[in-house]
Amino acid sequence: xxxxxxxxxxxxxxxxxxxxxxxxxxxxxxxxxxxxxxxxxxxxxxxxxxxxxxxxxxxxxxxxxxxxxxxxxxxxxxxxxxxxxxxxxxxxxxxxxxxxxxxxxxxxxxxxxxxxxxxxxxxxxxxxxxxxxxxxxxxxxxxxxxxxxxxxxxxxxxxxxxxxxxxxxxxxxxxxxxxxxxxxxxxxxxxxxxxxxxxxxxxxxxxxxxxxxxxxxxxxxxxxxxxxxxxxxxxxxxxxxxxxxxxxxxxxxxxxxxxxxxxxxxxxxxxxxxxxxxxxxxxxxxxxxxxxxxxxxxxxxxxxxxxxxxxxxxxxxxxxxxxxxxxxxxxxxxxxxxxxxxxxxxxxxxxxxxxxxxxxxxxxxxxxxxxxxxxxxxxxxxxxxxxxxxxxxxxxxxxxxxxxxxxxxxxxxxxxxxxxxxxxxxxxxxxxxxxxxxxxxxxxxxxxxxxxxxxxxxxxxxxxxxxxxxxxxxxxxxxxxxxxxxxxxxxxxxxxxxxxxxxxxxxxxxxxxxxxxxxxxxxxxxxxxxxxxxxxxxxxxxxxxxxxxxxxxxxxxxxxxxxxxxxxxxxxxxxxxxxxxxxxxxxxxxxxxxxxxxxxxxxxxxxxxxxxxxxxxxxxxxxxxxxxxxxxxxxxxxxxxxxxxxxxxxxxxxxxxxxxxxxxxxxxxxxxxxxxxxxxxxxxxxxxxxxxxxxxxxxxxxxxxxxxxxxxxxxxxxxxxxxxxxxxxxxxxxxxxxxxxxxxxxxxxxxxxxxxxxxxxxxxxxxxxxxxxxxxxxxxx
Numbered sequence: 031x032x033x034x035x036x037x038x039x040x041x042x043x044x045x046x047x048x049x050x051x052x053x054x055x056x057x058x059x060x061x062x063x064x065x066x067x068x069x070x071x072x073x074x075x076x077x078x079x080x081x082x083x084x085x086x087x088x089x090x091x092x093x094x095x096x097x098x099x100x101x102x103x104x105x106x107x108x109x110x111x112x113x114x115x116x117x118x119x120x121x122x123x124x125x126x127x128x129x130x131x132x133x134x135x136x137x138x139x140x141x142x143x144x145x146x147x148x149x150x151x152x153x154x155x156x157x158x159x160x161x162x163x164x165x166x167x168x169x170x171x172x173x174x175x176x177x178x179x180x181x182x183x184x185x186x187x188x189x190x191x192x193x194x195x196x197x198x199x200x201x202x203x204x205x206x207x208x209x210x211x212x213x214x215x216x217x218x219x220x221x222x223x224x225x226x227x228x229x230x231x232x233x234x235x236x237x238x239x240x241x242x243x244x245x246x247x248x249x250x251x252x253x254x255x256x257x258x259x260x261x262x263x264x265x266x267x268x269x270x271x272x273x274x275x276x277x278x279x280x281x282x283x284x285x286x287x288x289x290x291x292x293x294x295x296x297x298x299x300x301x302x303x304x305x306x307x308x309x310x311x312x313x314x315x316x317x318x319x320x321x322x323x324x325x326x327x328x329x330x331x332x333x334x335x336x337x338x339x340x341x342x343x344x345x346x347x348x349x350x351x352x353x354x355x356x357x358x359x360x361x362x363x364x365x366x367x368x369x370x371x372x373x374x375x376x377x378x379x380x381x382x383x384x385x386x387x388x389x390x391x392x393x394x395x396x397x398x399x400x401x402x403x404x405x406x407x408x409x410x411x412x413x414x415x416x417x418x419x420x421x422x423x424x425x426x427x428x429x430x431x432x433x434x435x436x437x438x439x440x441x442x443x444x445x446x447x448x449x450x451x452x453x454x455x456x457x458x459x460x461x462x463x464x465x466x467x468x469x470x471x472x473x474x475x476x477x478x479x480x481x482x483x484x485x486x487x488x489x490x491x492x493x494x495x496x497x498x499x500x501x502x503x504x505x506x507x508x509x510x511x512x513x514x515x516x517x518x519x520x521x522x523x524x525x526x527x528x529x530x531x532x533x534x535x536x537x538x539x540x541x542x543x544x545x546x547x548x549x550x551x552x553x554x555x556x557x558x559x560x561x562x563x564x565x566x567x568x569x570x571x572x573x574x575x576x577x578x579x580x581x582x583x584x585x586x587x588x589x590x591x592x593x594x595x596x597x598x599x600x601x602x603x604x605x606x607x608x609x610x611x612x613x614x615x616x617x618x619x620x621x622x623x624x625x626x627x628x629x630x631x632x633x634x635x636x637x638x639x640x641x642x643x644x645x646x647x648x649x650x651x652x653x654x655x656x657x658x659x660x661x662x663x664x665x666x667x668x669x670x671x672x673x674x675x676x677x678x679x680x681x682x683x684x685x686x687x688x689x690x691x692x693x694x695x696x697x698x699x700x701x702x703x704x705x706x707x708x709x710x711x712x713x714x715x716x717x718x719x720x721x722x723x724x725x726x727x728x729x730x731x732x733x734x735x736x737x738x739x740x741x742x743x744x745x746x747x748x749x750x751x752x753x754x755x756x757x758x759x760x761x762x763x764x765x766x767x768x769x770x771x772x773x774x775x776x777x778x779x780x781x782x783x784x785x786x787x788x789x790x791x792x793x794x795x796x797x798x799x800x801x802x803x804x805x806x807x808x809x810x811x
Contacts, residue, residue: 035064036088036089038092039091053150053157059158060158062162065088090124090165091123095125095130096130126148129150148160180239180243183250186235189236193356194233195344197233200339204219217322217336218331219231219324219326220340222475223429224378226341226379230341231300235250245293246291247295250298253301253303256311258312259313263280289320298322299323302325305331327474343375358388361396364396370396370399403493423494430496436466437469438495440462441475442495446460446508447534448534448537456512457483475487476491513551517550519557523708525709528554556575560594560595563787586616586626593606593612602637605637606637609630628654629654632668632672632675635647635675644683648683667699673696676692677717690722709752712737715737719738723762728766735756754779758781765808774809781802
């Protein structure tokens with residue numbers, strides 16, 4: 031929203047109610063925007079700072095001169111207005127006499143008295159009419175005549191009809207940089223193609239033309255080609271009244287004439303591509319009176335020669351206001367409105383295209399237009415409906431053509447990432463090192479993010495990157511790099527180092543039918559989803575993998591992983607059937623002693639245990655453990671897993687010493703391999719705690735569960751099923767210790783998490799409800 035005002039009201043507090051407030055109402059009724067401290071200054075605001083802002087943003091000051099107008103703030107405001115007149119060389123003060131005559135004022139301020147010609151005795155409507163005439167007419171302080179433009183325009187295109195929103199801060203910054211008190215002689219507006227740089231420069235030029243800041247003129251030149259001779263020698267030479275001769279001579283004379291004059295002038299150069307000693311736009315007038323404003327796609331073009339102002343995307347409110355103004359208010363309630371806004375992402379040209387297309391296509395909803403965009407069908411016909419007659423694709427095409435082959439390759443590769451923040455580890459792994467990213471940053475094709483080295487690519491930039499062949503080639507390289515990057519992750523590992531890159535890893539599987547897609551990557555993505563508690567997504571991915579043309583070894587791993595997911599969801603019959611089928615296949619191929627056979631037996635044993643078949647489970651697990659020890663050795667992680675699974679069976683059979691011995695060995699091995707804060711160590715401690723609980727060692731069980739819970743909370747957060755498991759077990763131990771209120775709190779949190787993540791019918795929920803009911807019964811006495 032515009033934060034500039036037509037008039038600033040300077041008055042004494044004593045005159046507020048009887049004259050100032052009625053005058054303000056009369057001024058506002060005439061369409062003037064009034065700065066009034068009672069409206070603009072809120073409780074807690076710094077009065078001096080807010081007054082400064084009001085004075086700086088107001089074109090005129092109306093001073094209500096009365097016998098009470100002698101206070102500090104009243105005089106300070108009047109002094110500030112006189113100072114602005116001196117600096118800008120234009121009338122700023124409109125004095126209004128209130129309960130005073132010019133003779134009364136002349137005794138203390140002859141300068142003010144000479145200006146005072148309006149009196150409140152004529153009534154607020156008469157005063158408001160005179161203020162309106164002066165504000166809207168721009169009375170010249172020298173001649174008293176009315177003028178409409180104080181800085182002549184040369185070559186500026188007409189302002190577009192579209193609503194200009196969301197750029198007030200940037201306009202204010204550029205106005206300040208190009209102002210008389212600034213040492214800046216040149217400013218650069220930088221940003222992505224189509225983001226609104228030209229529109230901003232146009233609005234700034236027309237806004238400055240309403241001041242006397244550049245009496246030497248405001249000149250507009252299209253600087254996409256650095257040779258400006260034709261523009262100087264034709265359009266601008268005509269405007270300057272230079273006699274007819276050849277274009278080069280007229281251009282030279284125009285530039286020399288502007289360079290020799292002393293009156294300030296502004297040269298706006300749109301779409302500059304280079305700025306070095308040998309390649310900058312030329313010819314240009316030079317001198318301390320010449321200010322320059324350029325627009326460019328390149329970041330930091332010209333280095334220290336410019337004050338650099340980066341133009342980003344429109345925020346959500348401005349985007350919606352612009353799209354609504356173009357497409358019509360009725361579109362807001364149609365399907366897909368917010369989704370379309372999200373897709374356009376504040377890109378000004380894209381919003382103009384969308385709004386124009388929707389306005390001209392009554393049968394098109396925001397949802398159907400978004401579907402058109404997603405299908406790559408941005409209509410060329412819509413180009414005539416926007417000011418610049420081009421689509422977003424054409425705007426980006428101009429940047430594409432300026433890149434060399436290696437830079438184009440980097441663009442294609444960067445476009446493979448999801449439209450989320452990209453952190454340096456995965457960026458470097460894919461081959462987009464800081465050096466490779468430099469041209470993308472220079473042309474604003476990526477946005478810088480925190481922490482240092484992170485970046486993001488806009489959705490619309492991602493959708494454009496050369497030919498289909500170039501995009502496919504880049505995507506294959508991206509997938510291969512993601513596969514290598516994720517290979518260190520194993521089931522049960524701390525997922526945090528990888529989940530921070532999950533959006534981009536999952537982007538690699540967007541086209542899952544891509545030939546030779548790495549099966550290991552697809553399976554790891556599923557296991558990462560398990561680590562986040564999203565069993566449904568993990569199941570869908572694994573089932574999809576089983577339908578792909580992977581070899582038998584990979585499908586075996588997919589089946590085992592799927593069985594683990596099914597077991598985690600409580601579907602023990604389906605998990606058992608899948609593992610029994612897999613065990614037969616693996617036995618047939620590898621024979622009795624192979625580690626993959628032991629893996630199948632260990633997992634199948636756990637399913638049988640959960641179904642209550644303790645004898646069958648123990649046979650399978652003891653066989654698996656013996657084979658693991660023979661083939662992998664004492665300290666292998668798979669041995670610890672198998673020991674832990676076997677211990678849960680012995681525990682259910684009542685062999686607590688045997689279960690404890692197995693779990694203590696497993697915990698010691700895992701601590702040596704993983705260290706204190708690993709999720710696998712948390713599982714071992716949790717399992718051992720249940721054995722200690724059964725043995726009556728409640729203090730030992732509580733200590734282990736608290737350590738396990740701390741690790742799981744740090745890794746998974748409060749709403750993960752693993753955290754709920756620890757809380758449920760801890761609640762049970764606390765209840766046994768008589769700490770019923772704490773026990774109740776933990777049990778309730780566990781039940782709520784299980785219901786939210788696994789569903790109310792999951793076996794974990796049944797156990798949690800039973801434990802909670804026992805605690806409540808104890809509390810009832």
